[in-house]
Amino acid sequence: MKIHVLLISKMERNLGLLKRMIEDEEIVVLGDSAGGSLALDKIENTSPDIIIMTLGAGDTDVLNLAERIILHRPRTFVILVAEHLDVEMMQSAIKVGCHNIIELPSSPKEFSDYIKSVYNNEKIRLKSLNEKENLLWSSTVISVFGAKGGLGKTTIAANLAVKLAEKRKKVVLVDLDLQFGDINIFLDIEPKETIIELVQEVITPSIDSVRSYMTVHSSGVHVLCAPRSPEYAELVSPERVLSLLSLLRTYYDYVIIDTAPSFSEINMTAIESSSLIFFVTGLDISILKNSKLSISLLESLQQTDKVRVIVNRAVDTNSISINDVQKIIGYPIWAKIPSDYKVSVNALNRGIPFVTGAPSSKLSQSINDLADILVSGAAMDSVKENKKSKGFKLKFPRKNY
Numbered sequence: 001m002k003i004h005v006l007l008i009s010k011m012e013r014n015l016g017l018l019k020r021m022i023e024d025e026e027i028v029v030l031g032d033s034a035g036g037s038l039a040l041d042k043i044e045n046t047s048p049d050i051i052i053m054t055l056g057a058g059d060t061d062v063l064n065l066a067e068r069i070i071l072h073r074p075r076t077f078v079i080l081v082a083e084h085l086d087v088e089m090m091q092s093a094i095k096v097g098c099h100n101i102i103e104l105p106s107s108p109k110e111f112s113d114y115i116k117s118v119y120n121n122e123k124i125r126l127k128s129l130n131e132k133e134n135l136l137w138s139s140t141v142i143s144v145f146g147a148k149g150g151l152g153k154t155t156i157a158a159n160l161a162v163k164l165a166e167k168r169k170k171v172v173l174v175d176l177d178l179q180f181g182d183i184n185i186f187l188d189i190e191p192k193e194t195i196i197e198l199v200q201e202v203i204t205p206s207i208d209s210v211r212s213y214m215t216v217h218s219s220g221v222h223v224l225c226a227p228r229s230p231e232y233a234e235l236v237s238p239e240r241v242l243s244l245l246s247l248l249r250t251y252y253d254y255v256i257i258d259t260a261p262s263f264s265e266i267n268m269t270a271i272e273s274s275s276l277i278f279f280v281t282g283l284d285i286s287i288l289k290n291s292k293l294s295i296s297l298l299e300s301l302q303q304t305d306k307v308r309v310i311v312n313r314a315v316d317t318n319s320i321s322i323n324d325v326q327k328i329i330g331y332p333i334w335a336k337i338p339s340d341y342k343v344s345v346n347a348l349n350r351g352i353p354f355v356t357g358a359p360s361s362k363l364s365q366s367i368n369d370l371a372d373i374l375v376s377g378a379a380m381d382s383v384k385e386n387k388k389s390k391g392f393k394l395k396f397p398r399k400n401y
């Protein structure tokens with residue numbers, strides 16, 4: 001099987017260099033382009049498997065083109081080749097969603113091996129589009145849920161998504177708080193399109209069409225934002241949410257869903273489609289009372305195997321200790337997030353998630369731990385198992401907050 005590639009570079013010299021570096025019979029060069037709108041036509045006409053683009057310092061036009069291709073042509077993979085690769089370039093490539101970036105390899109063999117490995121890895125991911133039975137292991141869908149407003153659901157969802165993207169995972173963050181969703185504020189993004197335009201304009205969604213309604217955050221996380229105004233919420237039906245989520249899980253490593261605090265049909269659809277439910281609670285008797293009720297409801301819906309209880313703002317107060325929480329809600333605590341008003345508020349005011357803006361804070365550390373547990377696969381261990389063993393396998397809390 002042949003891999004068809006298109007070469008794009010503003011500099012004639014670089015095009016020649018790239019061509020000379022490809023001398024593998026499995027790799028066919030379909031053509032080349034200097035970029036710009038002519039490149040778009042060429043891509044459209046030749047439908048390459050892989051586009052190889054050269055990237056120099058400050059080449060924002062190259063990055064913009066890469067972003068467009070990545071968003072609109074998920075079946076065409078982009079490789080960026082830099083003459084001198086530095087951290088800044090690497091970060092800017094990841095920001096536009098391109099994870100395949102290398103310094104010009106020293107030999108044609110090395111270059112061909114790299115192209116083939118990118119092609120094979122991406123193909124394996126796309127294969128799951130047609131093989132529904134593989135979906136369970138290929139993607140983790142997490143609903144971040146809680147029994148009340150203001151518990152920190154959006155804080156956890158947004159920071160976790162960014163952290164997972166930093167770990168080079170493909171992450172989509174879906175704002176299903178359809179009336180008052182505020183992920184755009186947490187991430188300081190201005191969506192051109194939201195879930196409303198998506199459900200109104202696309203009847204039979206494909207991964208290609210859905211991605212064009214997303215906004216790419218600078219961390220590389222793809223975000224499907226909530227409607228701009230609460231009255232649009234009712235235009236989104238549970239059926240559309242169901243088909244959207246089953247589509248997203250075919251492409252992304254992690255689908256993270258932020259929810260509104262209610263047992264609405266939309267939330268139930270998200271919860272039932274999820275592999276994990278991050279159930280956020282806090283140290284307050286009224287929150288705990290509602291949390292207990294919600295967990296029994298999830299129990300009657302046979303969803304508790306997926307529940308992972310996260311205590312946010314976990315500080316031992318005189319009235320309720322963290323151990324009391326477990327007793328009150330009758331369910332094991334899976335993780336604790338410390339309380340840090342300053343770091344949280346500062347992140348929100350600046351629109352920079354704390355995992356990026358204050359990476360060494362305890363708050364960020366606790367999200368990093370969560371992300372590590374997810375990436376290791378240990379988050380999928382049954383809670384029942386955890387219940388049996390004294391103390392969870394999980395590391396946190398690393399310290400008493």
Ligand SMILES: Nc1ncnc2c1ncn2[C@@H]1O[C@H](COP(=O)(O)OP(=O)(O)OP(=O)(O)O)[C@@H](O)[C@H]1O
Nearest residue numbers: 149150151152153154155313338339340341344345
């Ligand atoms: N661990 C924490 N320490 C200190 N402040 C926090 C912490 N977690 C969240 N906050 C703050 O609490 C407020 C509410 O958080 P957030 O918006 O994430 O809650 P929510 O559960 O999504 O609320 P809603 O249900 O209204 O959407 C925010 O101002 C946030 O900065």
Ligand SMILES: [Mg+2]
Nearest residue numbers: 153154177182
């Ligand atoms: Mg919220």
